[in-house]
Amino acid sequence: MIGSMDMGVRIGDLVMPNPVGVASGTFGYGQEYEPLVDADALGALYTKAVTPEPRRGNPAPRLVDTPAGMLNSIGLANPGLDAFIAEKLPGLRARRCSVVVNVAGKTEDDYLRVLERLEAEDGIDGYEINVSCPNVAHGGLAFGTDPAQVERLTRRLADARTRGGARRPIIVKLSPNVTDICVVAKAAEAGGADAVSCINTLVGMVIDVKAKRTTLAMGTGGLSGPAIRPVGVACVYKVSRAVSIPVIGLGGICDADDALQYLLAGAVAVQLGTAVFSRPEAPLEALEGIRAFMEKEGLSSVADIGALLL
Amino acid sequence: MIGSMDMGVRIGDLVMPNPVGVASGTFGYGQEYEPLVDADALGALYTKAVTPEPRRGNPAPRLVDTPAGMLNSIGLANPGLDAFIAEKLPGLRARRCSVVVNVAGKTEDDYLRVLERLEAEDGIDGYEINVSCPNVAHGGLAFGTDPAQVERLTRRLADARTRGGARRPIIVKLSPNVTDICVVAKAAEAGGADAVSCINTLVGMVIDVKAKRTTLAMGTGGLSGPAIRPVGVACVYKVSRAVSIPVIGLGGICDADDALQYLLAGAVAVQLGTAVFSRPEAPLEALEGIRAFMEKEGLSSVADIGALLL
Amino acid sequence: MKRLDTTVSSIRQVAEGYYELRFAWPAQGGDEPGPGRFVTIRAGGRYDPALRRPFAFSDYRAGAAGEGGEAAIVFQVRGRGTAHMAGLRPGDSLDALGPLGKGFGRPARGARPVLVAGGIGVGPMLYLAATLAEDAAAGLCEAPILAMGFRNAAFAPDIDLPAGAVICTDDGSSGFKGTVADWLAGFDPGSPPAFYACGPAPMMAAVARLAEARRAPYEAAVEQWMACGVGACAGCAVPVKSGGFVRACVDGPVLDGSIVDWEASR
């Protein structure tokens, strides 16, 4: 049974070795968690967002713990495109797992600049387009809530791919902070996205009553962790029925059971974010659990899990 | 100090005795929690939704526990307008706290019918208009996401009030499942709402991996409890800066500190829902804590708390 | 009904994954536990789980005049709430709310109470068996029969069983080999039976069919997710054959087994 089991997941022209990835912003660029996690055994590593220029990120504090979750307002802190290529990409290139670069920017042209430049570099397997970050004033979230803009940006990015051969998939990462996430998902599909991933964080705020101010220096931040899992599962269930491109599910996944909720809801792959902070071994344990589930159910392909839902 | 402290909260023509209420759907009609909770000591009791006709509610299971929260798909189960007046209102009439009837329906006319009929009855202090329930197919949520419809419904309800003297406030209960909650809040204000309350539940889903089906018979349900508190606080912060009518805050409040987060964010009053299930004494303890905070801060009125936020 | 910060008096494992938890429970006039009634426990941390966990009383002993009594539950470790409870130790504080719900009624004079228990239904049925044994001793009914079904011997509780207790195991590792329903099929109650059951849905439905066939009364203690436990939230809906729902927490958990729509229950 195991022998004939196919853990691979197809996203456009890419086949990820297995369905379990680590979410953007929670795993850095893959070296930080050494030796705690064998990143090579993952299905995919989604990098922290890359923007054209270096970003310091938002003022501190940028984190606060919430019931079964956390808020962050990192603000896309990253070394910028040049330093990413010079310092981070060499390590990523050596990875056996798929490497998906999370792309962000202030303007459409920013996104284009990052993608165009990365097309010239080896060692990258796909792009996750972050149109859903709630933590930058002029950035992601505005994009992520306007279907017309999502469609146009997606089309420009899809068309800007210049490499010959297998094309690197464009994965549009959706925000749950919208009235109807399916409308935005369809816009991404119409623009030529190879897949969508959902969900990014929910907008939230914590007030420090003693200090009488918001705990985060920025006021609001993005809510992640187990607390939001039911929201993510509902989004994946709806989106996977609204579009015909693959859906990658995330939001609050802690273990195999949580991952299987997403796969049963219609996702073809998953990502773990906040859970990695708490239990770095969670992604690979979840992968083992999915494998065991498939074996028990007699499935030969991850893609068959969704059909089991009654 | 205590002597001169004013715990009262003005909502339109109504003055609630204090800022702490129990949320619609979690406290029934006030008798169920006897003798655990002295409901007379509350600021306000928001009833379970009342619809024109009796409703059995959704198929079972209707509840499931989630990380630091729960999903419900009760589906506005209630005895209907006639039975509400005959069986529940007499007990509510005797209450010392403000009694706010949560009004729901399938059509605008349904809401009108409930309000018009209740205008003829004594013992009611206000109406909370549930345009935000995620659990009814043709009902609330469609309303709550369309600003034009919210404005029109609010205006019709505000105009339908026929009683002489102090008018019963119309409190429009907002859904967080929208791209911009402020737009809907402003629509309610434009329609003549005396206040808005936020938030209702977030749409969520849990899948029972063993059974391979959604745990709730309805598939999706409404997420409530501590898990959603940061979302509620962010909504209240934004809405209270977008409208000039009072904002009543709820979502995951468990204790005085949580309630004060909402009051500092800009709410003039709060409601506790899911927390009452876990600790029935939570609302009155929160009230005590708010009182202690005001004393420490030397405040003489609840309405002054919001101004303390730095 | 009261909410108490009470104290664990003892906890011990009684079967694979099952524990008996005893705790102080002061007697209060007219509001005592009883077989089929339940208590809800805050089991975990400050925010999670957000809902109390319901458990049927498995025992109650009133204290001497004016003194506190002691109550017990038998629980199975299923998820994070019960996992937390399994870690409780004597002296630990316990946030308990109860007694809640409607318990079992008494059989007609001369009837033979036939009690059927499986899984987490063992606690309340042991309590009921003990109570009915007293009734029988007082001549109010025939001596009760208690049939308990388990997957295998490891799940049969290490608790003093009443006279007339029968253990059935799927694999025959203890007692009768087969399901409780199998055993009941070959059992002659002698007197007109009155059925009582608590356990997994298939077992509950099987007893319903049996009771119907014998035109015997059937009191069934149902299980359903609960939020308030006091009838306020309409969450614990149990579908009934007439259409619509009853609330497990206040209309039940003990219901007339013949009105419950066992097919629609899950």
Add this chain to the structure above:
Amino acid sequence: MKRLDTTVSSIRQVAEGYYELRFAWPAQGGDEPGPGRFVTIRAGGRYDPALRRPFAFSDYRAGAAGEGGEAAIVFQVRGRGTAHMAGLRPGDSLDALGPLGKGFGRPARGARPVLVAGGIGVGPMLYLAATLAEDAAAGLCEAPILAMGFRNAAFAPDIDLPAGAVICTDDGSSGFKGTVADWLAGFDPGSPPAFYACGPAPMMAAVARLAEARRAPYEAAVEQWMACGVGACAGCAVPVKSGGFVRACVDGPVLDGSIVDWEASR
């Protein structure tokens, strides 16, 4: 760096709201705890809190050849994570990840280490004091001075204090009456001082001013909310005077106190 399901060896209250927790921590070549380094602990239930809690090592004793060692932390009960930890008992399992971060450096030969601790900074500074006392005994530096500030005597830990320890209390209920900064103002280190501090922000800023005035080196162990603890999330940003941020978890927690923007820190 490793994540271990280790075991609590002892826990005891050492001051009002403060506990010392000792746990097994096997020695591992080149990756040992050290003063200023920290460990993160999963403190609570399955889902809540979602983040591990960071604590500085307060002690570490290597085991005999090939044997496991023992580490300790001193923690204050602040919220639900530490409240849970206060309920741990010997033998309980403990999910710990570490050692993390950059610890304290060693003073220049002939320098007088002046250690300043307050609140939750007591643990790491006691560890540092013990280490530097050994260095002093070996002639590598002057004997360290440890000044600890508390609101009152109840907060001063009941732990063996090293020679040269000074206790300052705001109300004079123990030792010097006044803040540590007050005491330091009147203190002559004899040799060129090297400052080390861990504690509340105002204390850290006061030591920064003192070190600047005396042109002395200042190693400051900072505190900031953390998510990953390993440099991956950029969450634990500490503002520096040059603009921008450093990460408390990998660039620190021990930082050059003169570069930290204490005003912008909160």
